[in-house]
Each structure stands twice: as C-alpha cells, then as structure tokens.
Amino acid sequence: MLTRLAGGHVIDPVHGQDGIADLWMRDGRIVAAPDGGDADVTHDLGGKVVMAGAIDIHSHIAGANVNTARLLLPHWHPAAADRPDATWLTRAGWSTDVIGRLYAAMGYTTVVEPAVAPHHALHAHLELADTPIIDTAILSILGNDDFLLGLLRDGESGSAIADYAAWTLSATRGLGIKVINAGGAMAFKSNLRAFSLDDVVPDYGVTSRQIVAALQKAADALGVPHPVHVHCNNLGMAGNVETALATISGFDGLPIHLAHVQFYAYGTEGGRGFSSAAPRLAEAVNRAKTVTVDVGQVMFGQTTTISSDVLRQFNARDRARPRKWVIYDGDSNGGGMVPYEYRRSDFFNAVQWAAGLELFLLIDDPSRVFFTTDHPNGAPFTSYPDLMALLMSRDLRAEWMATLPAEALAVTTLASISREYTLTEIATMTRAAPARLLGLSDRGHLGAGARADIAVYDLGNHRDRAGAFRHAALVFKDGELVVRDGAVVSTPPGRALSLAPEPDAAIGRRLQAYYESRYGLSDALLRVPEWAVGRSQSFEVVSCGR
Amino acid sequence: MTRDESVVAAWIDGRPVTRKDAAREAARLLATARQPVIAGLGADIAGVRAVLDLAGRVGAAVDHMHADALLRDVDVMREAGMMVTTPSEARLRADVLLLAGHSLAEAPDMRARRLDPACPAKRIVWLCPPRKLDPGLVPLHSVGRDTGELPALLAVLRARLNGHPVATAARTIKAIDAMVTELKSARFGVAVWSAGELDALAIEMLCTLVGDLNAGTRFTGLPLPPGDNGRGVLEACGWLSGYPMRTGFGRGYPEHDPWRFDASRLAGSRESDCAVWISAYGAEAPAWTRDLPTIALTTPGARFRTPPRVQVEVGTPGIDHDAVQFVPASGTLMPITAARPSEAESVASVIADILAALPESSSC
Known part of the structure; x- marks a missing residue:
C-alpha cells in the first residue's frame, strides 16, 4: 500500500529539510516520490509539522526496579492521567500497556531502558514485550559485578574484558553498556557511604575511574555504536560538578556518554551552599567534542526515583516523599526506589529545574545534548511536552521563573539566557542525534529507506505547544497509523533492538563454570531466549562497528 | 504419543470431552457469570499473561493461592x-x-x-x-x-x-x-x-x-518466597495491571483491593458465581467449601470437594513444557527448559482456547 503525506512542513535535520513537502511510504518504509501513479491513501497535512518518530535514549520504563516502584506506589497510578482511551489496561497506571500508549501519543516510537542488571535482563525484556507500539532496547549494566572487578584486580587483558562485555551484551540482548557509579554498589556492601572517581573498591583494589576506562575501551573495541553510557559518582550532591568535570577531562578525546548531567551540575555557592554549576559544565561539554550528555531535567510534581545507584539512593532515603523506600542489594548493582516530590517552593528543587534548562540552553550543539528527564527520576516522561515548550520560549520560562523562589534563581544564570530552540533543533535533539548515537541508521530521519516512524504535530497555536506535543495529530509506526488526534487507534507490538556480538567461545566456557561455582546456577541466569520473552516480541539486530 | 484431541484430559461434569468442547463450555460459563474469579493461579508467566487477558475480557477478579503471604x-x-x-x-x-x-x-x-x-x-x-x-x-x-x-x-x-x-x-x-x-x-x-x-x-x-x-x-x-510461582505472578500482575494480585477488572479497569478481591471471600460470600481455579505446580484444590461452578486447570491428581464443572489437566511448567518463572535460588525470573517434555497442555494454551471461544460481546 502506497501512502502519501501531503503538504506538511517537513523537518528533517539529517537531510537539511525544513519546508513544505510530500512524504511517501510503502510497506513500512519511507520511499521516494513515485513517478506518476496515485497513493492508495493520502493524508492532507497542510499546516502541520512532520518529523521522524522521536527516540528517547534514557527512560526507566521496564525491569525489576521499575516494577518494584509500581508496587511501592499503588496510590500514584492516577498520576498517569490524561490517558488515551480504549482497553481496560489504559486505566492501569504505569503498566507496560499505558507506557507504550503514552509514548506513542507524543510521537515517540523508540525508547531505551538504560539500566538493566544482567541477572534481570529477561524480566526487563518480558516487560518490554508487553509494551505496545514503541520499539525498545536495554542497556546492560556492568561495573559493579564480581566477574569484571575480578578481571581488573587480576590485571587481565583488555581483550578479556571486551570478550566478557560481548558475552554479556549477547546473552542479555543489550544495545549498549551502562556503568552506574562504577564500584559504588560494591563499596556500599562493604559499608562505604561515599564513593568517588578515584576511590578504591574494597577487596578488588580498583578505582571507579579504572572501571569506567575499562568499559569505555571494551565498547570501543567491540564497535558498540553507542559509547559507554556513564552514570557518574556523587549524584545529587552539592559541589559534584567537580566529579563530572573530572570525568569529562579524564576521558577527553574518547567517545563517552554521560547520563542525566543535571544531577551533577551543582556548586556550593550562595547562602545555602548549593548553586547551579551548569554554565561550567556546559562549557566543558562544548569543548569536549567526543562527549555526549543527556540532561535529566527536573520538572515539578510527584514522582519516584528509581536508580541502580544503590549507594546514592540509600543516602537519599530520609528525603523520601512520601516516607517509604526500597533499597535492594542486588547480585551486582541492585537499586533503590525512593519516592520524591519536586516542589516549586523548594529552594533546591528550583535550582535543579533551572540548572537543567541552563544545560539545554548553554550547550551549543543540539546533537550532543539529549532530551531526557531521566524518567521518572527528574520527572515522568509525560512532562516532555512542557519541557519542549520551555526550551522554545523565553517568555514561557519567564512565566515559570516568576513562580519560583528568587533566592534559588539567584544562584543560576537562567534569567540571562535568551536562546529559544527551533523546531529543527528539537528534531535534532530528539530524532536525528539519538538515532546516530545508538547506531540506528534507518531511524531519526525521513529519507527514502528509513523506517516509516513518523510524527505529525499541529503546532499552529504557539500558546499551547505543549498540548500539541502531548497529543500528536498523527503518528505512524512502521507505516501503520497508531495515533490520531492524540488518541491511540492501533497497538501493534514493538520490537526490541539489540546487538549480537559473537562472543569468544573460551569466555563462554569460563563464564559457564563461573556461574556454576559462584551461583550454583547456569548462565541461564542472564540469558534471554526468544521463546521465553513470548508474546509476539521480535528482536532486531543492530550491527556493531562504527 | 501424538498431539491428538483424544489424549488431552478434559471433562465436563465428569464426562470426558475434547479440549475444544471444554473450552467452549468454560467460555459459556464465564461469559454468563456476573462476578467470575480466577484463583489459585499457580501458573508460569505465559499463564499469567493469558489470565490477565481473560480477566480483562470477562471482568474477573484475580487472586493467587499464596496471596495472604x-x-x-x-x-x-x-x-x-x-x-x-x-x-x-x-x-x-x-x-x-x-x-x-x-x-x-x-x-x-x-x-x-x-x-x-x-x-x-x-x-x-x-x-x-x-x-x-x-x-x-x-x-x-x-x-x-x-x-x-x-x-x-x-x-x-x-x-x-x-x-x-x-x-x-x-x-x-x-x-x-x-x-x-x-x-x-x-x-x-x-x-x-x-x-x-x-x-x-x-x-x-x-x-x-x-x-x-x-x-x-x-x-x-x-x-x-512462597511456592507456586507466587513471586513471579506478583511481578507479572505488577507490570501488566500496575497492581499486585487481588485485583478486579469488573468495572472495565483494574481495581486493587486485598479484601474485596480475596477469592475465598468472594466464593464464601456468594459474591462470585463462577471460578477458574489454576494449579499447574501442585494439583492443589481450592480451600473454599461452597459449591461454586468451577473451571479447573490443574496437574493430574487434584482432589476437589465437589467436582469442577469443567476440568482440564495441564502440565507442570518447567517439567512438561518450557517456562519462565520465579526461581527462589536466584531471586529472579528465569527461563526453565522442560525437564521431561510432554504433550500436556500449558495454562496459557488452555486459556487461549477459552479466550478464542468467548463471544465477541463479552468484551468489556
């Protein structure tokens, strides 16, 4: 079937397109305009904006920790209000079904769950298979696991570490490697309560920096398209910009991704010893051309924090709102689920909000700063439309700032920033750049051959950009109409994107023996067989090699 | 043994029937019930997915035999x-x-x-x-x-x-x-x-x-953890509905209420008029004493106080067929390949048959 999207304002930074044009699609792909012949279906998109489906590189939507948070906060489920209608599951709070629908309604078609402990990989993939419409992927966590730290302690070669990383990615069907407060979870088990870049993991004698370096090299050696995805040490602490700056300078010239850097953009100035250091951090990112970051913007309201940084979550437990929390000492990383409410009236929360926006606005290159709230840690992903509107309007930011404590804004530079994102910059940050960062060549653009994942927005009313981004006019997934006027009209299953590196046979034998002796279990503990995932989930292999 | 209708052990009121007839009768009972309850729920993850699909379709309450713990x-x-x-x-x-x-x-x-x-x-x-x-x-x-x-x-x-x-x-x-x-x-x-x-x-x-x-x-x-994949069922209910077991779907959306949707209470108080009882791990039978029209999916050997209206024997997950379930030794969901593969039905396949036999109008 040939479909024509007629007369929309097409924005495709990959092909330098920003103007009225027709798009054609057939069999789930975008095709070149045919020579003559009529479309079977034509959608008149006059006055509307057309972009590729959006890609979220960092959103905690599935897995054991996310599910614990669901069970921890049954009363929070109504927070997923404004749901698309249809089946009973859409009333089910943050269920897998609701997550897929809410993302699709905003024009998102690919989402990465960025923190899956290998021993919970099957659990995460089961949830993703139950998440409709959107394509998904996981990042596999390494860096607090006994096997890797043992390799480093014993001075084994970089190729042994790369083999192990390849084996883990292959077994868990990951799209990349994540490292979270490297060594910190292990240190916490030995009763350390703080852990920084050059601190040593007890019993293993390796530093956090050495662990990150080893995994950065491994990802590079394997040709994993996505650079190692790093959650730095000292998240959330006053003065922690020094940790982020040290990490950037320590890996200068190497491809590396730093996650939710807003949570590391804090100085110690001002009467309360807490200030935004976002300008310094943005300047460092601007200089370090191989570094990419995502923001982890804070928005106001009730949320819950879900993190595999168990040490940080333990330290944050007394600030839980409401006052309850789960701390999980896992086989490697574990996690912490700590509910939290960001309040406009709270000095610290207001500084966090402003620091995130400063990062968005002071980092020059929209292809190196990614659009995230670290869902749900900074805010639920349902707040994305409001955040897009804030980036695009200085006046709207001023309206928000007028409601915040002046004392907080005084330790930020936000009021002095006049930049407004263009739609092309939004499309770069949420489409073109994420596809490139993840190695997904047929996504994030609208050229012939691309997957027909397309979002259409009615942005005619500038006073309600957020509404337009929240309820896409039309969304196509693989060419199928899935959303009309913000309502989900079809729920095809998504697929999971993963790498499939060929691991070395020797490391496989070694790990089989390791799992038998350490856990008394086979390596089925981290394997994700296709039959086990079930439903109609299919896997799409993304090739290694940059 | 070949996969033949005649070898599937299924009964209606104690009479041997084909699996198709059993599914049709189960669907009829559920479609006409005012407050069905799906209980026991000793099933693997595939079974729980199917059960929640069914609960959504017929407005059933969902419980597990170890829900108290x-x-x-x-x-x-x-x-x-x-x-x-x-x-x-x-x-x-x-x-x-x-x-x-x-x-x-x-x-x-x-x-x-x-x-x-x-x-x-x-x-x-x-x-x-x-x-x-x-x-x-x-x-x-x-x-x-x-x-x-x-x-x-x-x-x-x-x-x-x-x-x-x-x-x-x-x-x-x-x-x-x-x-x-x-x-x-x-x-x-x-x-x-x-x-x-x-x-x-x-x-x-x-x-x-x-x-x-x-x-x-x-x-x-x-x-x-308790047995019968209790923790696995808890997890799957969590991601599929947002809530643990003891959740009802009668109003067209999930409502979690540990008292209201306790299967024993629903059975004993006569609020429920039809039960699906599932015990694929241990041939358990329900503890309630009331004569409630029941569709039973259990491994062979379950001893019921009153015979179920519809009974279908199923295999044990991880023994008769491959399964995903909570493994106490690891504390995670793991894939378990069948120890002794057999032709016995899985809970998921029997529920799928019932779903297929439901009249279209029973969707809510």
Whole structure:
C-alpha cells in the first residue's frame, strides 16, 4: 500500500529539510516520490509539522526496579492521567500497556531502558514485550559485578574484558553498556557511604575511574555504536560538578556518554551552599567534542526515583516523599526506589529545574545534548511536552521563573539566557542525534529507506505547544497509523533492538563454570531466549562497528 | 504419543470431552457469570499473561493461592519500605543471619543449603527457633519459642539496639543485649523471614530493625518466597495491571483491593458465581467449601470437594513444557527448559482456547 503525506512542513535535520513537502511510504518504509501513479491513501497535512518518530535514549520504563516502584506506589497510578482511551489496561497506571500508549501519543516510537542488571535482563525484556507500539532496547549494566572487578584486580587483558562485555551484551540482548557509579554498589556492601572517581573498591583494589576506562575501551573495541553510557559518582550532591568535570577531562578525546548531567551540575555557592554549576559544565561539554550528555531535567510534581545507584539512593532515603523506600542489594548493582516530590517552593528543587534548562540552553550543539528527564527520576516522561515548550520560549520560562523562589534563581544564570530552540533543533535533539548515537541508521530521519516512524504535530497555536506535543495529530509506526488526534487507534507490538556480538567461545566456557561455582546456577541466569520473552516480541539486530 | 484431541484430559461434569468442547463450555460459563474469579493461579508467566487477558475480557477478579503471604510483604513494603537482597548475596556475603520464626529450619532455602551457615561461616541469631535443630543450624543466641512472641521480642530488640530501657524479664534483656552486640558486629548481616509464618506487624518491625542497623553497619533482608510461582505472578500482575494480585477488572479497569478481591471471600460470600481455579505446580484444590461452578486447570491428581464443572489437566511448567518463572535460588525470573517434555497442555494454551471461544460481546 502506497501512502502519501501531503503538504506538511517537513523537518528533517539529517537531510537539511525544513519546508513544505510530500512524504511517501510503502510497506513500512519511507520511499521516494513515485513517478506518476496515485497513493492508495493520502493524508492532507497542510499546516502541520512532520518529523521522524522521536527516540528517547534514557527512560526507566521496564525491569525489576521499575516494577518494584509500581508496587511501592499503588496510590500514584492516577498520576498517569490524561490517558488515551480504549482497553481496560489504559486505566492501569504505569503498566507496560499505558507506557507504550503514552509514548506513542507524543510521537515517540523508540525508547531505551538504560539500566538493566544482567541477572534481570529477561524480566526487563518480558516487560518490554508487553509494551505496545514503541520499539525498545536495554542497556546492560556492568561495573559493579564480581566477574569484571575480578578481571581488573587480576590485571587481565583488555581483550578479556571486551570478550566478557560481548558475552554479556549477547546473552542479555543489550544495545549498549551502562556503568552506574562504577564500584559504588560494591563499596556500599562493604559499608562505604561515599564513593568517588578515584576511590578504591574494597577487596578488588580498583578505582571507579579504572572501571569506567575499562568499559569505555571494551565498547570501543567491540564497535558498540553507542559509547559507554556513564552514570557518574556523587549524584545529587552539592559541589559534584567537580566529579563530572573530572570525568569529562579524564576521558577527553574518547567517545563517552554521560547520563542525566543535571544531577551533577551543582556548586556550593550562595547562602545555602548549593548553586547551579551548569554554565561550567556546559562549557566543558562544548569543548569536549567526543562527549555526549543527556540532561535529566527536573520538572515539578510527584514522582519516584528509581536508580541502580544503590549507594546514592540509600543516602537519599530520609528525603523520601512520601516516607517509604526500597533499597535492594542486588547480585551486582541492585537499586533503590525512593519516592520524591519536586516542589516549586523548594529552594533546591528550583535550582535543579533551572540548572537543567541552563544545560539545554548553554550547550551549543543540539546533537550532543539529549532530551531526557531521566524518567521518572527528574520527572515522568509525560512532562516532555512542557519541557519542549520551555526550551522554545523565553517568555514561557519567564512565566515559570516568576513562580519560583528568587533566592534559588539567584544562584543560576537562567534569567540571562535568551536562546529559544527551533523546531529543527528539537528534531535534532530528539530524532536525528539519538538515532546516530545508538547506531540506528534507518531511524531519526525521513529519507527514502528509513523506517516509516513518523510524527505529525499541529503546532499552529504557539500558546499551547505543549498540548500539541502531548497529543500528536498523527503518528505512524512502521507505516501503520497508531495515533490520531492524540488518541491511540492501533497497538501493534514493538520490537526490541539489540546487538549480537559473537562472543569468544573460551569466555563462554569460563563464564559457564563461573556461574556454576559462584551461583550454583547456569548462565541461564542472564540469558534471554526468544521463546521465553513470548508474546509476539521480535528482536532486531543492530550491527556493531562504527 | 501424538498431539491428538483424544489424549488431552478434559471433562465436563465428569464426562470426558475434547479440549475444544471444554473450552467452549468454560467460555459459556464465564461469559454468563456476573462476578467470575480466577484463583489459585499457580501458573508460569505465559499463564499469567493469558489470565490477565481473560480477566480483562470477562471482568474477573484475580487472586493467587499464596496471596495472604505475598501481600503481607507487599503491604509492609508499600506502607513502610524495606531493604532486601538476593539469595546469592545472602549466601556469599553474609557473616550474620538474623532468623525470625521456627519455620525457617524447614524452609527449602535452608534445606538446599542456599543459605549455608557453614560456607562461608555465618553466625546465627534466632528469634523463636524450633526446639530441635540440625547441628549446623544451632544459633549463637536465641530467644522466644512461639512465633506469636515475635512482635514483642522484635520491639525489645529494637529498643535495646537504640539504647532504650525496656520493662521485661532480666533474663530476656540479657539474651537480647547479647543479640544486639552480635548484630551490630556484623559486616553484612541478613535478616531472613517467611511471610507464611510472620504477621505484617512482625515483618514491619523486623524491616525497621534492619533499617536501624544500617546506621552503623550493613544489614539487609531476605523474605523467603512462597511456592507456586507466587513471586513471579506478583511481578507479572505488577507490570501488566500496575497492581499486585487481588485485583478486579469488573468495572472495565483494574481495581486493587486485598479484601474485596480475596477469592475465598468472594466464593464464601456468594459474591462470585463462577471460578477458574489454576494449579499447574501442585494439583492443589481450592480451600473454599461452597459449591461454586468451577473451571479447573490443574496437574493430574487434584482432589476437589465437589467436582469442577469443567476440568482440564495441564502440565507442570518447567517439567512438561518450557517456562519462565520465579526461581527462589536466584531471586529472579528465569527461563526453565522442560525437564521431561510432554504433550500436556500449558495454562496459557488452555486459556487461549477459552479466550478464542468467548463471544465477541463479552468484551468489556
């Protein structure tokens, strides 16, 4: 079937397109305009904006920790209000079904769950298979696991570490490697309560920096398209910009991704010893051309924090709102689920909000700063439309700032920033750049051959950009109409994107023996067989090699 | 044996029927029921997915045979929070075990030596241990006999840990103080309990005690799971509906209410007029005594008080067919390949047949 999207304002930074044009699609792909012949279906998109489906590189939507948070906060489920209608599951709070629908309604078609402990990989993939419409992927966590730290302690070669990383990615069907407060979870088990870049993991004698370096090299050696995805040490602490700056300078010239850097953009100035250091951090990112970051913007309201940084979550437990929390000492990383409410009236929360926006606005290159709230840690992903509107309007930011404590804004530079994102910059940050960062060549653009994942927005009313981004006019997934006027009209299953590196046979034998002796279990503990995932989930292999 | 309609063991009112006829009759019963309940729910993850699809279609309530125990832990978590670890970390890292309740001596985790106190060496502190113990399980310190004493003993333990005076027998205080010293000296201590034995108050007190101990050292908890894939069913209900079991779909959306959607109460009070009973792991039969029209999916050998209207035998997940289920040894969902593959039906396939046989209009 040939479909024509007629007369929309097409924005495709990959092909330098920003103007009225027709798009054609057939069999789930975008095709070149045919020579003559009529479309079977034509959608008149006059006055509307057309972009590729959006890609979220960092959103905690599935897995054991996310599910614990669901069970921890049954009363929070109504927070997923404004749901698309249809089946009973859409009333089910943050269920897998609701997550897929809410993302699709905003024009998102690919989402990465960025923190899956290998021993919970099957659990995460089961949830993703139950998440409709959107394509998904996981990042596999390494860096607090006994096997890797043992390799480093014993001075084994970089190729042994790369083999192990390849084996883990292959077994868990990951799209990349994540490292979270490297060594910190292990240190916490030995009763350390703080852990920084050059601190040593007890019993293993390796530093956090050495662990990150080893995994950065491994990802590079394997040709994993996505650079190692790093959650730095000292998240959330006053003065922690020094940790982020040290990490950037320590890996200068190497491809590396730093996650939710807003949570590391804090100085110690001002009467309360807490200030935004976002300008310094943005300047460092601007200089370090191989570094990419995502923001982890804070928005106001009730949320819950879900993190595999168990040490940080333990330290944050007394600030839980409401006052309850789960701390999980896992086989490697574990996690912490700590509910939290960001309040406009709270000095610290207001500084966090402003620091995130400063990062968005002071980092020059929209292809190196990614659009995230670290869902749900900074805010639920349902707040994305409001955040897009804030980036695009200085006046709207001023309206928000007028409601915040002046004392907080005084330790930020936000009021002095006049930049407004263009739609092309939004499309770069949420489409073109994420596809490139993840190695997904047929996504994030609208050229012939691309997957027909397309979002259409009615942005005619500038006073309600957020509404337009929240309820896409039309969304196509693989060419199928899935959303009309913000309502989900079809729920095809998504697929999971993963790498499939060929691991070395020797490391496989070694790990089989390791799992038998350490856990008394086979390596089925981290394997994700296709039959086990079930439903109609299919896997799409993304090739290694940059 | 070939896959033949005639070999599937299915009955309507005790008469052998084809699996298709059984599914058709089950669908008829469910479509005409006013408040169906799906209970037992001893099923693998594929089975739970199918059950929630069915519950959504016919507006059923969903419960699990071990929900009392499962929800005791969930309630403590969602009211107060908790710290937990994995069985592997408890075995490999713990140097002190705080055991609460006498049933732990017989727990599979103990018997399978997954919590081997000898390797690596662990010191045992036991509240309410059984009278007789294997030599390897003898605690360094113990106090109490009956599980009913646990809340009070835990309160005393917590008070002494936090330096508060308590008014109780000097002998008890002495024993408790020795325990406190032991617990505080742990490098990585693990408190172990089974919600099948402890009440919610005791579990909450124990979890709060674990939190207190972290002021100085590392301590965490290990709730031992009930059987019949209870934890796996809890997890799957969580991601599919947002809630644990004891959730009803009668209004067209999930509502979680541990009292309202308790299958035994629904059956006993006559609020429910049709039950689906699932026991693929152990051929359990429902405990309720009321004669409720029932569609039973169990392994062979289940003994019912009154014969089910529709009965279909199913295989055991992980034995007769490949399955994903919660594995207590790892504390995770794992893929289990069939130990002795057979032609026996899975819960998921029988429910799929029922779903296919439902009239279109029963969608809600």
